Amino acid sequence: MSDEIWVVADLTIDGNVRKVTLEALSEARRKLAGKLGGQLCGVLLGSGVSGLAPELGKYGAEKVYVINNKLLKDYTPEGYAIALSDLIKRHNPAIVITGNTSVGQDFFPRTAARVGAGLTLDAVDLDLTDDKRLKVQRYKYSAKSITTVEFLDNRPMMTTIRPNVFKPEEGSKAGEVVNESVDLKPEHIVTKIVEVKRKQSERPELTEAERIVSGGRGLGSEENFKYIFELADAFGAAAGASRAAVDSGYAPFEMQVGQTGKVVSPVLYVAVAISGSIQHFAGMGSSKVIVAINKDPEAPIFQKCDYGICGDLFEVLPPLTEEVKKLLAQQ
Amino acid sequence: MRIVVIVRQTPDTEAKIKVASSGNTIDPEGIKWIVNPYDEFAIEEAIRIKEKLGGEVVLITMGPARCAEALRTGLAMGADSAVHVKDDSFAFTDPYAISKVLANEIKHIGEFNLILTGKKMIDEETGQIGIHVAEDLGIPHVAIVTKLEINPDQKKATCQKEIEGGQVILDVPLPALITCERGLNEPRYASLPGIMKAKKKPLKEVTLDSIDAGALGLTKEAFGLGGARLKTVAYRIPQIERRLKLIKGTKQDMVKNNEIVEASGELIKLLREDAKVI
Numbered sequence: 273m274s275d276e277i278w279v280v281a282d283l284t285i286d287g288n289v290r291k292v293t294l295e296a297l298s299e300a301r302r303k304l305a306g307k308l309g310g311q312l313c314g315v316l317l318g319s320g321v322s323g324l325a326p327e328l329g330k331y332g333a334e335k336v337y338v339i340n341n342k343l344l345k346d347y348t349p350e351g352y353a354i355a356l357s358d359l360i361k362r363h364n365p366a367i368v369i370t371g372n373t374s375v376g377q378d379f380f381p382r383t384a385a386r387v388g389a390g391l392t393l394d395a396v397d398l399d400l401t402d403d404k405r406l407k408v409q410r411y412k413y414s415a416k417s418i419t420t421v422e423f424l425d426n427r428p429m430m431t432t433i434r435p436n437v438f439k440p441e442e443g444s445k446a447g448e449v450v451n452e453s454v455d456l457k458p459e460h461i462v463t464k465i466v467e468v469k470r471k472q473s474e475r476p477e478l479t480e481a482e483r484i485v486s487g488g489r490g491l492g493s494e495e496n497f498k499y500i501f502e503l504a505d506a507f508g509a510a511a512g513a514s515r516a517a518v519d520s521g522y523a524p525f526e527m528q529v530g531q532t533g534k535v536v537s538p539v540l541y542v543a544v545a546i547s548g549s550i551q552h553f554a555g556m557g558s559s560k561v562i563v564a565i566n567k568d569p570e571a572p573i574f575q576k577c578d579y580g581i582c583g584d585l586f587e588v589l590p591p592l593t594e595e596v597k598k599l600l601a602q603q
Numbered sequence: 604m605r606i607v608v609i610v611r612q613t614p615d616t617e618a619k620i621k622v623a624s625s626g627n628t629i630d631p632e633g634i635k636w637i638v639n640p641y642d643e644f645a646i647e648e649a650i651r652i653k654e655k656l657g658g659e660v661v662l663i664t665m666g667p668a669r670c671a672e673a674l675r676t677g678l679a680m681g682a683d684s685a686v687h688v689k690d691d692s693f694a695f696t697d698p699y700a701i702s703k704v705l706a707n708e709i710k711h712i713g714e715f716n717l718i719l720t721g722k723k724m725i726d727e728e729t730g731q732i733g734i735h736v737a738e739d740l741g742i743p744h745v746a747i748v749t750k751l752e753i754n755p756d757q758k759k760a761t762c763q764k765e766i767e768g769g770q771v772i773l774d775v776p777l778p779a780l781i782t783c784e785r786g787l788n789e790p791r792y793a794s795l796p797g798i799m800k801a802k803k804k805p806l807k808e809v810t811l812d813s814i815d816a817g818a819l820g821l822t823k824e825a826f827g828l829g830g831a832r833l834k835t836v837a838y839r840i841p842q843i844e845r846r847l848k849l850i851k852g853t854k855q856d857m858v859k860n861n862e863i864v865e866a867s868g869e870l871i872k873l874l875r876e877d878a879k880v881i
Binding site for chain 2: 284285286290349350353373374375377378380381382384385386388389390391392393394407410411412413414415416417418419420421422423424426462463464465466467468469470471477479480483507524525526528531532533535539540549550551554557558560561562563567569574575576577578579580581582583584587588591592595596599600
């Protein structure tokens with residue numbers, strides 16, 4: 273049994289290390305490694321991924337386990353779960369962490385089931401109990417409540433972390449690379465990727481964005497969402513929508529923020545023509561700064577925002593977009 | 604096609620969550636319970652597949668007595684039968700123990716071609732249970748699916764899912780477990796005849812006594828607040844102090860004409876100098 277803490281790297285569609293991986297390494301170094309007394313390690317799963325090890329080292333991984341295998345070139349939950357669970361059984365780490373992304377949420381449950389580990393998803397705080405068990409804080413009922421969850425003494429203790437919550441911070445150590453292998457056979461991989469379509473949009477992902485501009489039913493049409501996109505682009509922000517706007521057909525469901533949509537925690541959330549229902553706040557209530565633009569002075573969102581402008585969005589957004597563009601061009 | 608749907612009963616999305624005096628659970632007082640919205644997509648999809656290809660839809664849930672209502676809703680929508688793994692302690696059971704028990708009870712349901720469930724439970728905020736069940740049953744899974752096509756001749760399902768930066772289409776051999784995302788379908792409302800019929804459909808109860816916890820690698824304490832792998836020690840309602848600075852126009856009248864440029868300028872200044880976020 274080792275006291276190692278592992279951070280499994282999450283890679284983008286283009287094979288780069290996702291920011292959430294660096295956030296996980298940084299927070300594990302700050303909050304867990306010293307107290308636990310074990311080494312902080314990175315884990316890279318894929319094909320031809322050794323070149324990414326130095327980046328994990330830069331953010332604090334003292335050791336990087338690398339599994340290069342052609343069968344891991346495309347992500348599949350079975351391939352990743354077999355590779356990681358074999359590696360866990362071989363080295364018995366104390367804690368295993370990854371990002372709460374579409375990949376992390378997908379293969380961590382499968383891996384935890386294979387090794388009999390407890391798993392929490394989407395942690396927003398990491399800590400240890402006095403007897404060195406992992407203790408996390410996570411939301412339940414979307415952003416309506418925060419729970420503190422302790423792991424019982426079953427190693428390893430596994431968690432995913434919410435992107436954008438922990439600050440990435442470079443460490444001083446350079447990671448030592450440890451090449452590992454996995455006994456993976458083609459018949460283990462049963463899901464077959466037929467096609468990957470890339471999104472045309474240059475805008476950031478909602479769940480990872482530092483700034484988000486969202487529109488509500490008050491936009492009135494799909495076409496009018498251009499006002500939201502223009503302000504989002506001026507801010508370099510992702511674009512979101514309320515459930516009412518999605519239900520009215522003004523925006524696709526992938527844009528929905530709320531309890532039955534995406535849960536986000538940006539630094540800046542601009543809610544345009546969104547009244548501020550409980551279920552919308554359940555998805556964005558943890559945003560650092562909330563701006564409300566709404567023509568109804570009685571809209572509940574004015575009671576729960578940092579800055580509010582009562583005005584008609586069609587009159588407010590164009591000059592605001594211009595001002596933001598001007599300002600950010602100066603910087 | 605024999606389709607199993609894993610269902611959860613959750614508080615309504617508009618429900619206000621309060622912490623119980625014990626501090627480690629929520630106060631159920633006044634909560635309206637519904638079928639987990641993502642599980643509704645799963646039930647709807649199962650019924651649509653049955654309507655197209657024939658077969659049977661079996662619902663399963665694990666939870667206290669109140670959860671029977673969620674099963675009746677699913678039966679009224681068109682599912683054929685249901686299994687309720689029932690005990691009051693199951694309101695607090697951790698995901699690990701729920702997964703172990705559900706996987707075991709699904710084995711008792713017999714052969715199936717497909718398992719559907721929601722991408723996450725909106726109360727526990729986790730999508731891990733379905734995937735864990737798939738692993739325990741030794742079948743593949745595809746999570747967070749927005750489009751599903753079943754090909755019974757080739758015994759496969761073609762699934763579409765959204766990922767960061769794109770969309771993936773993949774094939775998975777059946778039997779498989781699929782978790783359902785908003786966008787997959789528009790769930791129907793139960794009709795009045797559907798509700799009447801549902802009362803006569805078989806709803807089997809499985810009690811705590813009949814679960815051999817030891818055989819699942821669990822203790823009986825795992826089913827309550829004790830937990831199998833995780834223990835929830837505290838709940839709190841997040842309180843974020845908001846600045847509540849309302850820029851000219853707010854609370855009196857809408858900003859108009861030349862005030863608008865001024866207001867947007869003031870907002871930017873506040874974001875820059877007060878909040879320091881741009």
